[in-house]
Amino acid sequence: xxxxxxxxxxxSTAAGVAGIASGKIHDGELGGPVQVIHGAVPWQEGTxxxxxxxxxxxxxxxxxxxxxxxxxxxxxxxxxxPVGPGAVEAxxxxxIDRQLAxxxxxxxxxxxxxxxxxxxxxxxxxxxxxxxxxxxxxIAAVDQYVVVTFQGHTFAQLAAPEQDAVLKGxxxxxxxxxRGVDAKTFFSMLLQNTKEGYxxxxxxxxxxxxxxxxxxxxxxxxxxxxxxxSRHGERVPYxxxxxxxxxxxxxxS
Amino acid sequence: MTTKxxxxxxxxxxxxxxxAIMGQQFCDEGLEVVALERGPWRDTATDFATGFAxxxxxxxxxxxxxxxxxxxxxxxxxxxxxxxxxxRRLGSFLLGTGVGSGGVHxxxxxxxxxxxxxxxxxxxxxxxxxxxxxxxxxxxxxxGITYEELEPFYDQFDKVCxxxxxxxxxxxxxxxxxxxxxxxxxxxxPTPPMAQTYGPTLFGAAARELGHHPFPHPTGNxxxxxxxxxxxxLGACTYCGFCxxxxxxxxxxxxxxxxxxxxxxxxxxxxxxxxxxxxxxELTPDRKRATGVTYVxxxxxxxFQPAQIVILSAYVLHNVRLLLLSxxxxxxxxxxxxxxxxxxxxxxxxxxxxVFFDDKILNPFIGSGALATVIDDFNGDNFDHGGxxxxxxxxxxxxxxxxxxxxxxxxPQGTPxxxxxxxxxxxxxxxxxxxxxVHGSNMSCRGNYLDLDPTYRDVHGLPxxxxxxxxxxxxxxxxxxLTDRAAEVARAMNPRExxxxxxxxxxxxxxxxxxxxxxxxxxxxxxxxxxxxKYLQSWDVHNVFSMGAGAFPQNAGYNPTATLAALxxxxxxxxxxxxxxxxxxxx
Numbered sequence: 001x002x003x004x005x006x007x008x009x010x011x012s013t014a015a016g017v018a019g020i021a022s023g024k025i026h027d028g029e030l031g032g033p034v035q036v037i038h039g040a041v042p043w044q045e046g047t048x049x050x051x052x053x054x055x056x057x058x059x060x061x062x063x064x065x066x067x068x069x070x071x072x073x074x075x076x077x078x079x080x081x082p083v084g085p086g087a088v089e090a091x092x093x094x095x096i097d098r099q100l101a102x103x104x105x106x107x108x109x110x111x112x113x114x115x116x117x118x119x120x121x122x123x124x125x126x127x128x129x130x131x132x133x134x135x136x137x138x139i140a141a142v143d144q145y146v147v148v149t150f151q152g153h154t155f156a157q158l159a160a161p162e163q164d165a166v167l168k169g170x171x172x173x174x175x176x177x178x179r180g181v182d183a184k185t186f187f188s189m190l191l192q193n194t195k196e197g198y199x200x201x202x203x204x205x206x207x208x209x210x211x212x213x214x215x216x217x218x219x220x221x222x223x224x225x226x227x228x229x230s231r232h233g234e235r236v237p238y239x240x241x242x243x244x245x246x247x248x249x250x251x252x253s
Numbered sequence: 254m255t256t257k258x259x260x261x262x263x264x265x266x267x268x269x270x271x272x273a274i275m276g277q278q279f280c281d282e283g284l285e286v287v288a289l290e291r292g293p294w295r296d297t298a299t300d301f302a303t304g305f306a307x308x309x310x311x312x313x314x315x316x317x318x319x320x321x322x323x324x325x326x327x328x329x330x331x332x333x334x335x336x337x338x339x340x341r342r343l344g345s346f347l348l349g350t351g352v353g354s355g356g357v358h359x360x361x362x363x364x365x366x367x368x369x370x371x372x373x374x375x376x377x378x379x380x381x382x383x384x385x386x387x388x389x390x391x392x393x394x395x396x397g398i399t400y401e402e403l404e405p406f407y408d409q410f411d412k413v414c415x416x417x418x419x420x421x422x423x424x425x426x427x428x429x430x431x432x433x434x435x436x437x438x439x440x441x442x443p444t445p446p447m448a449q450t451y452g453p454t455l456f457g458a459a460a461r462e463l464g465h466h467p468f469p470h471p472t473g474n475x476x477x478x479x480x481x482x483x484x485x486x487l488g489a490c491t492y493c494g495f496c497x498x499x500x501x502x503x504x505x506x507x508x509x510x511x512x513x514x515x516x517x518x519x520x521x522x523x524x525x526x527x528x529x530x531x532x533x534x535e536l537t538p539d540r541k542r543a544t545g546v547t548y549v550x551x552x553x554x555x556x557f558q559p560a561q562i563v564i565l566s567a568y569v570l571h572n573v574r575l576l577l578l579s580x581x582x583x584x585x586x587x588x589x590x591x592x593x594x595x596x597x598x599x600x601x602x603x604x605x606x607x608v609f610f611d612d613k614i615l616n617p618f619i620g621s622g623a624l625a626t627v628i629d630d631f632n633g634d635n636f637d638h639g640g641x642x643x644x645x646x647x648x649x650x651x652x653x654x655x656x657x658x659x660x661x662x663x664x665p666q667g668t669p670x671x672x673x674x675x676x677x678x679x680x681x682x683x684x685x686x687x688x689x690x691v692h693g694s695n696m697s698c699r700g701n702y703l704d705l706d707p708t709y710r711d712v713h714g715l716p717x718x719x720x721x722x723x724x725x726x727x728x729x730x731x732x733x734x735l736t737d738r739a740a741e742v743a744r745a746m747n748p749r750e751x752x753x754x755x756x757x758x759x760x761x762x763x764x765x766x767x768x769x770x771x772x773x774x775x776x777x778x779x780x781x782x783x784x785x786x787k788y789l790q791s792w793d794v795h796n797v798f799s800m801g802a803g804a805f806p807q808n809a810g811y812n813p814t815a816t817l818a819a820l821x822x823x824x825x826x827x828x829x830x831x832x833x834x835x836x837x838x839x840x
Contacts, residue, residue: 032293034550037525041518042294049300051311077671083680104315111322111341113709119338122331122761126338164672171670191671192314199658200310215676216683218618218658221307223503224491225619232451235614235684243305 267567456651494655
């Protein structure tokens, strides 16, 4: 870790906290400001640890070819039908794009030091790739496999049953990929990120209109169920709520 | 260059539950105490507010409150014939960091170990013969302390947390509605049990029908407001379902922040320094006494903090690594069985059974960290193990910690993990499914241990800890037997179908299991077989005390926090009454 990531001030006062809270890093990593706390529970304005939501539209990490792959794959991982939205309608490709463009994509929480032997399945993720790098290499490697196997087509150009067959092959590790990509590792990250985008709070760009929560009956960021604890077998009637509230709140005016 | 700081009476290395407990105990005694925490300051109003606390993606899957492995991790392998590789991503267990640490993102499941759990070797050997404690290369030991000695300190912790529950054994009298198998309690729980939702209620009825003894899970998520022994006030839990892996924004979950820090931080003789990581304990030339600790802060500046007493109050894995890096105690060698530091690393043997209904709405999102009805009929030695071929057991809990949909959608046996069939199964079953948790013991054995890795190093250039661990035959037999018992209760709930999630194969770092790592700095009555004595005092360096679940010689079928908190209070009491007057070995 380089020293320039660190924000630092050391000092002491008779009561409270010394240190600077601006640029506060506290995402589990080392390297935030040193604080010396003495005489009182510290409190400082402007330091609330509110979540890093996303805004805007369009892709900032995926290339056009990558976007076509991701949209095609997600349409098969969670297809849309009258029961509930598909991953694409729920805006999950956009969610994944923004995740990969941010700290998660950079492997912010991964140990990245070598050496890098493959290891046993029990030893878990041992790739040198960050998540963003794994998508880049993984998509290219799957398309390369598909072009060879299906006469010049990319994954996005295949019919749905063929796409399903490729995805099942990746899931089972039956397809060998080039470019140093382990098929099972790539597939499991893609599926995990898809479910994350489908079911996480809409502030992160997916779960559009909270439709995935509505489908299963999850009320979202609802905070107090006390009155429902003992009402056994009754359906809780609240529509889902996000950190941004819910549409009904805005329409009420 | 190392800057030498003003000497203090006590330095605390790490500031979670045991650091807060020891800080409060020593500051009340008038000692000058400095706590060094390698992570950041965190508090409810700023960091855990209810307006953004219920965020599954950020906390569970992006590990916002946990140790960032980019800086430092440990290496892992299943046995000595494998090459240990770094745990590159959190999975099986979620290491804490920052003020409060695991005490912030725990479930607050508050259990006492059984009286016989403290006598794992002698009790089982006497009842089932020597083979029962030596098969599968088991290296289980007695703790060197009894339940009766610890009871007042369990009681002390309950009164700090305001634990909600119903006593089953009050001063030897068995009371209906509580756990009839528990050791005798000196007082009732400070607050009554939480109300139970539909799933746990159905579980309790089915268990009772089978002749078992269901009771509400004891919990530090409070059923009603409570003011504790330090004047800290907790509020009633709102059952929001974001407890484990999350911080509570409602002051309803017992944590260092909600129970001890408001009192401790006001004391003039207490100082906390965050972003300060201890590299080693410094010893006198004869290595009989510690002079203090060397630490580095986030600016890369190095300090020596002299202290009369060094309390290792970091997480198990960090305490053991610090002992090894500081050369305190003889490292364990699995080939010879000699040495003690790193010996008897253990974990928890988890399995579960999912239950699916057609006709019942269970509302799984109404939950809390310990919202459960439990049976303890098959834990520890609460049942006859004759002919079963294993020791230990588990509690079986019909539990709803929440219905967080990325992690906790249960689908029936044979459902694919994606596609239309998965989506339909998720939509159909989410409100109508339930999980029974089988929380099993983990018996120490010769090949499971901790030492320093020969290859991988952390940001400071120091060797990482290396974990060598796999479930042994005793663990698998116990878990299979207990999972079958859970399945019987599940079937008695009359569901459409059930799904058994047995503990199969080798330990894997990937799926989350539990953050109950134990051992490696074990306690006992003999310096040849343990690292610390019953007061958690190093046998080798008398002014070093190693707190936490590292002291457990093996892990019982319960959550560890109340026991490690009781051990801390027990240690503090002895330091205050005897050690301060006459520093030296307490045994």
